[in-house]
Every structure is written in C-alpha cells, then in structure tokens.
Amino acid sequence: MASKLRKIATEEAFSIPEVAAALREVARSPSQSLDKNLVKGIYDPLKPGEGYDALDFLSGLLDVEDRRLKEMDKLGVDMHLLSLTAPGVQMFDADTATELAALANDRLAEICRRHPTRFAGLATFAPQSPKRAAKEMERAIEKLKLNGFILNSHTNDEYLDDPKYWPALEAAEALGACIYIHPRAASYGFKGPLQDYGMDSAMWGYGMETGTHAVRMMCSGLFDRFPKLTICLGHMGEAIPFWLWRLDFMNTRAQAGGRAPKTKLSMAEYFQRNFVITTSGVEDHLALDYAVKKLGPDNVLWAIDYPYQPQKPAIEFMDSAPLEEETKAKLYHKNAERIFRIAPA
Ligand code: 1DF
Ligand code: MN
Numbered sequence: 001m002a003s004k005l006r007k008i009a010t011e012e013a014f015s016i017p018e019v020a021a022a023l024r025e026v027a028r029s030p031s032q033s034l035d036k037n038l039v040k041g042i043y044d045p046l047k048p049g050e051g052y053d054a055l056d057f058l059s060g061l062l063d064v065e066d067r068r069l070k071e072m073d074k075l076g077v078d079m080h081l082l083s084l085t086a087p088g089v090q091m092f093d094a095d096t097a098t099e100l101a102a103l104a105n106d107r108l109a110e111i112c113r114r115h116p117t118r119f120a121g122l123a124t125f126a127p128q129s130p131k132r133a134a135k136e137m138e139r140a141i142e143k144l145k146l147n148g149f150i151l152n153s154h155t156n157d158e159y160l161d162d163p164k165y166w167p168a169l170e171a172a173e174a175l176g177a178c179i180y181i182h183p184r185a186a187s188y189g190f191k192g193p194l195q196d197y198g199m200d201s202a203m204w205g206y207g208m209e210t211g212t213h214a215v216r217m218m219c220s221g222l223f224d225r226f227p228k229l230t231i232c233l234g235h236m237g238e239a240i241p242f243w244l245w246r247l248d249f250m251n252t253r254a255q256a257g258g259r260a261p262k263t264k265l266s267m268a269e270y271f272q273r274n275f276v277i278t279t280s281g282v283e284d285h286l287a288l289d290y291a292v293k294k295l296g297p298d299n300v301l302w303a304i305d306y307p308y309q310p311q312k313p314a315i316e317f318m319d320s321a322p323l324e325e326e327t328k329a330k331l332y333h334k335n336a337e338r339i340f341r342i343a344p345a
Contacts, residue, residue, distance in 0.1 A: 002076065003319045006333040006345050008120075009311075011182065011234045011280040011303035012080035015061040016107050019084065019100055026091050034185035034200045035087050060307025061085050064111055068306070069118060075311050077304075078333070081340060082108060083122040083150035087184040090127065090155045097126035102136055109144035120342050122150040122180055127165055134171035141175045147340040148178040148232075153213050157187040160213065161220035169222070173229045178276070178339050180232040183210040202235075202281065202308070211238035214275070219251060221261040223270045230274060230339065234303060236287050237277035241294045244268040272296070276339055278303035279331070283317035297327045301335045 020043055027036060027044035041052025042061075060068070064082065072080065084104045089097035101124040108121040123140030125133040140146045149172060151160075160169065160181075172179050183206030186194050190212070194205040214233055223229065233240065240247075247267040254260035265273070272295060279288060280303035291300050304314040318332060337344050 003328065005329050006078050007076065007302065007315065008079040008081060008333045008336040008342060009077055009304040009306065010081045010278050010301045010336050012082050012306045013061055013085035013308065014064050014082045015085050016104055017062065018103055020058065020062065022092055022096065022100060033091065034191045034194065035091060037200055038185065057307055064119065065115065071311060072118065075315055077311060077315065079118055079120060080306065081120045081122060081147065081336065082111065083180065083182065084124045086152040086182055088124050088150065088152045090152050090184065094126060094128035097128050098132050101126045105140050105144055105146065109146060120147045120340060122146065122148045124150055125168060127151065127155040127168055130165050130167040134167040137168065137171040137175065141177050147342060148180060150180045150182055152182050152184040153210050154187040157189060159216050161216045161222050169226050169229055173226045178230040178232050181210060181213060182234060183207065185209065207235055207238045211240055214238065214240060215247065218267045218270045219260050221263045223274050224264045230276065232276050232278060232339065234278045234280040236279060236282040236291055240271060241291050244271055244294065276301060276335065280305040281309050283313060285321055288321055292323065292327065297330050298335055300331050301339065302331045
C-alpha cells in the first residue's frame with residue numbers, strides 16, 4: 001500500500017548548461033582521470049543515443065521544474081534535495097571551479113525559491129581553493145538559504161583529511177551544515193584494478209572510493225578537531241556500517257602499533273556520532289534493516305539518486321520496508337528535516 005508520509009528524497013542530481021559545457025571540455029582533454037568514462041558518456045557521447053547516452057541522463061539532469069516535477073507529482077514525491085551532479089566542479093581549474101560553483105548555487109537557490117515545498121538544495125563548493133570555498137559556503141547558507149553541501153569525494157586525488165581542506169570543514173561545522181560526500185570515480189592511485197568490466201562505475205568503484213574517503217577521515221583523527229561536523233554518505237553508507245566491528249578491532253591494533261594516530265573515540269563511535277547515511281541506489285530490505293539497527297533510526301535517510309535511479313522502485317522499496325511507521329516517517333522525511341534544516345510540512 002502506498003504510504004501517505006511526506007517523502008523527501010535526499011540525493012537528487014541536477015546540472016546547469018554551463019557546467020555541462022565545461023565537462024564536455026574535460027571529456028575532450030588529455031586528463032587520465034577514471035571519471036572520463038562517465039563524463040565522456042554523458043557530456044560528449046561518441047554515438048548519440050547509444051551507451052551511456054541511451055539512458056538520457058543529461059536531459060534528466062538539466063530538467064528540474066518540468067518533467068521531473070510532473071513525475072514527482074504523479075508518484076507522490078514531495079521534495080527533491082537537489083545537488084549538482086558528480087563530479088561537480090572538482091575536475092576544473094581552481095578559478096573556473098570557484099566561478100561555476102557560485103553560478104550553480106545561484107541557480108539552485110532560484111529553483112528552491114520558486115518551489116519552496118518541492119525543492120531544497122545542497123550547495124557546491126570548489127575545494128581547489130579552500131579559503132574561497134569557505135566564503136562561498138557561508139554565502140550559500142546565510143544568503144542563499146541552501147540546506148547543506150555536496151562534495152564528490154577526492155579533489156585532484158586528495159582527501160579531506162589533508163589539512164589544506166580544513167577551512168571548508170571549519171566553515172561547515174561553524175554553519176552547522178552537513179556535507180554530503182558523494183562518489184566520483186576512484187583517484188589516480190586507486191584506479192588500477194577498477195578499469196575493467198565497468199567496475200570504475202557506481203557498480204563498485206564509486207563505493208570503494210567514497211568509503212575509503214570516509215575511513216581516511218575517521219582514522220586521521222579529524223573528528224577530534226571537528227567534533228560537531230556531520231557527514232552524510234549515500235548508498236547505505238558505502239558499506240561502512242557492515243565494516244564497523246572490523247574497523248574498530250584493526251584500528252585499535254594500528255594505533256597500538258603506531259601506524260595510526262591516537263583518537264579520542266573509536267571508529268564506530270565516530271561513525272555513529274558524525275555520520276548519517278542515505279538509501280540511494282541500495283534497495284535491499286535486509287541491508288536497510290541492518291543499517292537502521294546498527295546506526296539507529298535517526299541516522300538513515302531516504303534517497304532515490306534521480307535520474308541515475310528511477311523514482312518508482314525507490315518509493316516501492318520504502319513503502320514495502322518492514323519498519324515501524326514512526327521509523328519510516330524518520331527515514332522518509334523527519335531525519336532530512338533535521339539534518340538539512342528543511343521546514344516541516
Ligand atoms: C551514476 C550513479 C552517476 C550515481 C552518478 O552521478 C551518481 C551512474 C554522475 O550510475 O552512472 O551520482 N550514484 O550516486 O550512484
Ligand atoms: Mn548519486
């Protein structure tokens with residue numbers, strides 16, 4: 001039976017023509033990044049209408065207020081929490097990235113202002129220039145009234161445990177705004193065995209890359225410096241909930257052996273204190289049950305991953321989940337309202 005609960009989907013992608021054009025340039029550049037498979041396929045397809053292009057992701061990304069909204073109406077999806085699609089601005093030079101991030105945030109804020117009950121938004125920033133990023137983050141929350149931030153894993157093969165990025169983390173913590181760490185393809189040093197069989201993609205490589213990013217952050221001791229920082233991970237937590245026991249056991253050993261910094265809390269405690277996860281692209285009731293039990297019903301949020309995942313099955317997955325009604329309400333909207341400061345209906 002279809003649920004009447006308010007439904008806020010929290011990993012919903014969009015783009016703007018200017019970013020799409022800049023990604024077409026990346027597709028034609030000599031870059032060896034593993035992201036080029038996807039970027040070429042979507043923004044510069046060899047054979048229009050075939051391969052990646054057959055799925056017509058680009059038109060789904062560029063359309064927000066027309067076909068998407070009509071489908072949301074038809075299916076009873078109340079709200080998309082929008083974010084600029086991966087790899088966002090993270091493959092551009094620092095100046096281009098900074099400019100395009102501000103432009104994308106302006107456009108996103110306009111959409112949200114036109115449809116305040118249907119769209120909310122995660123702001124983009126350019127980690128290539130951490131100080132300018134921190135300024136844009138402040139503007140995005142205080143002036144544009146956006147709801148948090150999106151980051152697509154590594155930037156030029158570096159991760160957020162690198163102190164150069166801390167101005168962005170400081171800004172997010174001070175603003176009380178969550179950073180959604182979304183996948184992109186694995187960094188240069190991590191790509192070797194992911195290059196065959198399509199494994200660079202959301203099938204496997206995305207989760208490996210993004211889960212590794214989060215584990216680096218936890219092991220680095222970064223959450224002792226930023227105890228109030230909240231990170232959101234998609235794809236049922238990029239497998240980390242399943243790994244928590246082992247992460248704790250082996251990190252204790254690594255700390256004792258001097259291979260990892262001493263931390264105030266255990267890895268599982270950081271994950272439970274500083275992270276929330278979403279269900280994007282993992283429509284598996286057993287995995288959901290495990291995540292809710294392991295992390296608690298306040299720390300799991302519903303997501304679709306439109307247009308990369310279809311909306312209808314994501315709703316059917318949640319509607320049919322064997323969860324108590326109150327838990328379902330938390331996953332469908334209450335947790336999103338709290339974490340992303342979305343006004344209750
Ligand atoms: C894909 C999947 C592309 C996800 C995405 O953004 C993305 C895909 C470029 O299947 O090509 O966000 N995802 O989150 O699983
Ligand atoms: Mn996604």
